[in-house]
Amino acid sequence: MGKAFNTPIPQKPSSSVFSISKLAYVACFLGGLLLGCQQYNKFTQQQQESLQEVVKPVAQVDAWDTRRYYPEDFEKHFGLRLIHQLEVPDSLKKYVDAHDIRKDPTYSQNIELSEAYARVYGPFLDHVHDDDRRIYVKWAGPEKHFGVFADTYLPPNAFIAEYSGILTNSSFSTDYEWDYYSHDIVDDNGNVLKLGVDSQLVGNIARFVNHDDDPNCGIVYVPWRNRWRLVYVANKAIFPGEELSISYGPNYWESRSEVVKV
Numbered sequence: 502m503g504k505a506f507n508t509p510i511p512q513k514p515s516s517s518v519f520s521i522s523k524l525a526y527v528a529c530f531l532g533g534l535l536l537g538c539q540q541y542n543k544f545t546q547q548q549q550e551s552l553q554e555v556v557k558p559v560a561q562v563d564a565w566d567t568r569r570y571y572p573e574d575f576e577k578h579f580g581l582r583l584i585h586q587l588e589v590p591d592s593l594k595k596y597v598d599a600h601d602i603r604k605d606p607t608y609s610q611n612i613e614l615s616e617a618y619a620r621v622y623g624p625f626l627d628h629v630h631d632d633d634r635r636i637y638v639k640w641a642g643p644e645k646h647f648g649v650f651a652d653t654y655l656p657p658n659a660f661i662a663e664y665s666g667i668l669t670n671s672s673f674s675t676d677y678e679w680d681y682y683s684h685d686i687v688d689d690n691g692n693v694l695k696l697g698v699d700s701q702l703v704g705n706i707a708r709f710v711n712h713d714d715d716p717n718c719g720i721v722y723v724p725w726r727n728r729w730r731l732v733y734v735a736n737k738a739i740f741p742g743e744e745l746s747i748s749y750g751p752n753y754w755e756s757r758s759e760v761v762k763v
């Protein structure tokens with residue numbers, strides 16, 4: 502029993518900083534910290550990358566095949582001189598001025614409809630707004646090339662745009678010409694004028710509307726101030742993002758052996 506008294510009282514283990522267990526603990530802690538930092542760095546890097554991916558398409562908006570073109574861009578990008586209304590050159594003016602379009606069969610055989618068109622769409626022709634942002638031009642793919650798209654809801658019968666262009670005689674040489682419905686005007690030499698509205702080099706957004714066999718727009722001949730004014734009108738509801746289309750009609754296709762559209 503006495504032996505017990507000689508046994509030294511157990512001492513607390515040394516509290517030296519350099520003890521093995523402390524070192525191991527610190528090493529583990531630092532290791533963990535390092536690993537954590539690495540993981541965090543990796544995480545933020547991934548975040549950055551995914552953010553860049555989100556941002557990228559926005560940076561591409563200006564590419565020629567994804568951007569939107571508005572009338573003020575037409576001259577620079579398509580070489581088109583912008584006009585908002587029918588232009589009649591001096592060489593033809595005296596003939597169309599002297600002619601009364603109410604004598605044209607299109608008018609005289611559809612008086613009520615013609616008057617209704619004038620009532621509904623005529624005012625638009627007198628109040629041209631050159632900052633119309635309801636529709637825009639965009640690349641429509643390698644087959645159609647450029648087309649016109651809606652940026653807003655367009656109800657049936659909505660006025661889209663006048664098909665503006667230059668009145669020409671005996672042209673029908675371009676893919677951008679509509680017949681003008683006065684077929685009996687005779688010039689001073691006794692030649693019958695073959696009139697059309699041409700927008701190959703001079704015109705507005707209407708000339709970019711593509712053909713479709715089942716179109717969502719129609720062309721209306723509006724008798725207005727003794728001129729036939731060609732107006733594109735929605736013939737069904739058109740929703741944002743939809744492409745506008747028109748049927749060029751059988752005459753259009755028959756008169757053209759090869760169709761090349763810009």
Ligand SMILES: *[C@@H]1O[C@H](CO)[C@@H](O)[C@H](O)[C@H]1NC(C)=O
Pocket residue numbers: 592593670671688690692693694695
């Ligand atoms: C209109 O075109 C015809 C050819 O079809 C021509 O004979 C005539 O001189 C032209 N008239 C005017 C006024 O340009």
